[in-house]
Amino acid sequence: MPKAVVCTALDSSFQSLELQEVPELPSLGEDEIAVSVLSCGIAFPDVLKVAGKYQVLSEPPFIPGSEICGIVTRVGEAVRNIQVGEKVFGILPSGGLAEEAVLSAGDVYKVPPGVDVNVAAGFELNYGTTFHGLKDIAQLQAGETLLVLGASGGVGLAAIDIGKALGATVIACASSGDKLEACRQAGADVCINYVEEDLRKSLKRVAPMGINVVYDPVGGKWSEPAIRSLAFGGRFVVVGFASGGDTPKDAIPKIPLNLALLGEKKILGCFWGEWRVRDQNKGNAKNIQNMLRMVQSGQLKPFVSKVYPFHSFREAFEDLTKRRVIGKICVAVASPKSKL
Template sequence: MRAVVCPTHGLPEVVRVEDVPSPELGPGQARVGVVAAAANFPDVLVIANEYQIKIPVPFTPGSEFAGVVTEVAPDVVGVAVGDRVTGTGIVGAFAEEVVAKAKSLSRIPDGVGESVAAAFGVAYRTAYHSLRSVARVEAGDHVIVLGAGGGVGLAAVQLCAALGVTVTAVASSSEKLDVAKSYGATNLVNYRESDLRKTLRELLPDGADAVIDPVGGDLSEAALRALGRGGRFVTIGYASGTIPRIPLNLILVKGIHVLGFQFQDLAADEFRRNEEELAGLLKDGRVLPHVGASFSLDETAAALRLVADGKAIGKILIEVKK
């Protein structure tokens, strides 16, 4: 099969497409013919050997895929050949075939294409669980979304709109903010062209109810300062490359709650509820992913470069089978 290979750790340009053996199928696993995969910032970090989990070279990068099941191990139940599924993993998605634990795969709703499913998965699940179970937003709340043009950020903007939540979108360019506006953002802030702390104070004199932060860096403190009393600050990741340091007195003065998001920390009943609600939003077409750009498997390095440079808007897809 054809697959992207990372022969040595480094910049996105180190990856190349090669003919490699198909991965072996083990107990409890299913083989998926990949139709589309999504390029995410953690993929860039894994290739650079800067992710919290270190992957020895050579390996096939890619953490999110959608496709069709072509083979299952004898002990597998619940997944069958011909099923259209999505899945995630640390590596392996940028290939014509991927092998994954069958129980980790999710069926793609009828009427939803594989490319749409690949673009929807991780970003929208992260955003929705963060909003519903961590920030616990309600209709009428006001949320600040940092990195509102990126995968998770733009997903959060769209999902807030679906939940009846008002959004202040913060991003690095007018192009990203225009897209955020088209998906429901009310206030638009280009942090490269304004004093973020001052602008947020002017826009939100009574303070926001929550902050969704997949960026970190210098933006975090300014957004946290814009929260009202009892506000919730949800840290999801650090796409800026810098982990922020927050003065604790800011937390004390307003009784702010600083919360981290990880899937494994969610209560089982809330996780199921959120997943069902999110699947319904996708199936009904109320929330659809914004695909900023699509690339072929041979163009994977260019796709990863777009993500690494922070120029991606929404999701970036690798169309493995066209």
């Protein structure tokens, strides 16, 4: 029987996550594919789902993990563009931390030659969200200044990468020297430690004319000084509240709306998952294919900072929770050679 990581109870200590044998996959729907999983990306929403703090509550038992890369083992009767044996990556509602998984054929993409399976597994969530936020929502233009809060996380480093590819000057904010070094390596033009420095004063110094776009996946106490630093007509993109704050409520900042009025500043939400569903994945699919071409041409340089063995899955969740993670992390469910 295949194995999977099963969440047996909602628990922020992650002790309820257990590696168990699970039943074989059921018969496929006509538009579904079965995949032998190689790698599963782990992101902050996975932590929230297991802890019972996500927007949509998951009822245990369930298998966490929403982004995978693997080898196709079966296809539904109506699937024409994907063949058994091909290496693909994609998003699923849950079930990624397993040796076998089922996805909708319309939600997967073929892994380009030369792209590592872990990079592929961790690509769509961070890069799909960020490309949508910067290109579709904020309409970031070449020559503009982009401020990225929480820039050393998976979404933050994707924002640096995409921002530079779109021709922006990128200012990265993070909380430690090693995190800022990762931002520099990713291409950030300016780096600010917003724990040690006054963010408002630092931004006034490095961008005296103001910021054009703020990309904020963390929330908390840094959101307001970032909004105050926007240029006239600047755009503030709300992506998430990963900072946690001193209490859960502190992570969601309360913003004086006169800030939007006085500078004609735009506060824009980026809910990639909901947009992707409502748009039936049409716009997202175009974005992903566009970015895959940018990866192959060298314009984008996604990477994974750490890969955990399958049996160390709990460590991946703990590291994310305790802010020990820089960039994207994945759990290697199996090696590519073991699946050939």
